[in-house]
Amino acid sequence: MAKVMIMQHPLIQHKIGIIRRQETGSKDFRQMISEIAMLMCYEATRDLRLVDVEIETPICRTTAKELEGKKLAVVPILRAGLGMVDGMLTMIPAAKVGHIGLYRNEETLEPVEYYCKLPKDCAERDVFVVDPMLATGGSASAAITMLKAKGVKHIRLMCIIAAPEGVERMKKDHPDVNLYIGAMDERLNERGYIVPGLGDAGDRIFGTK
Ligand code: PRP
Ligand code: URA
Secondary structure, eight states: OOOEEEOOOHHHHHHHHHHHSTTOOHHHHHHHHHHHHHHHHHHHTTTOOEEEEEEEOSSOEEEEEEEOOOOEEEEEEETGGGGGHHHHHHHOTTOEEOEEEEEEOTTTOOEEEEEEEOOTTGGGSEEEEEOSEESSSHHHHHHHHHHHHTTOOEEEEEEEEEOHHHHHHHHHHOTTSEEEEEEEOSEEOTTSOEESSOSOHHHHHHTOO
16 A cells, blocks of 8 residues: 655745745745755655675774665656756766656646656666646656556655645555655645645746746
């Protein structure tokens, strides 16, 4: 069964407060999204495995810890997921990056696929799918179905703001995928927007409205 982890860290909560505000402009919005992604990455990588390595400090030999070396990948859902990539790579710089392009049809709210480019060896990698918004869950669910079709077995989903509807959809469609959520909101409105949410994440990152 999927684990759902809701971030409690005060820095994450403070920065989410800033991106919710309608007066926050694109420059600060982008900066906050990136910083939140970095902090969430720290939380979502707590279970990465370590191995012991023998090293020498300037003083003596000792046993230190090192990441086991499991290959990682970050896969943003375009467009808004792009805003989270830099923050993720600050924490896990050796990760490869794939891209999945999906947009929601505004009438049906169903995701429409327009792009998919993944690392060649993605099936061997632990993949972090990133998208600031989990609304109906249609886009995240479709992206994860695409990854599974390419043979990816270990997937985590990171969203900054989620609606209960999206979380339920993910649990039903992909019970093997753990969810890392910055804030759990109340509901979706009649147009499929998260309430209270932050509006359209892609438009706010790229200044397209
Ligand atoms: C937004 C958001 C998610 C999706 C969430 O993207 O970034 O990908 O909606 O909604 P859902 O859970 O109901 O599928 P959008 O379709 O607006 O595309 P954009 O990022 O290109 O603006
Ligand atoms: N996509 C967004 O960008 N915002 C929402 O509230 C819902 C979907």
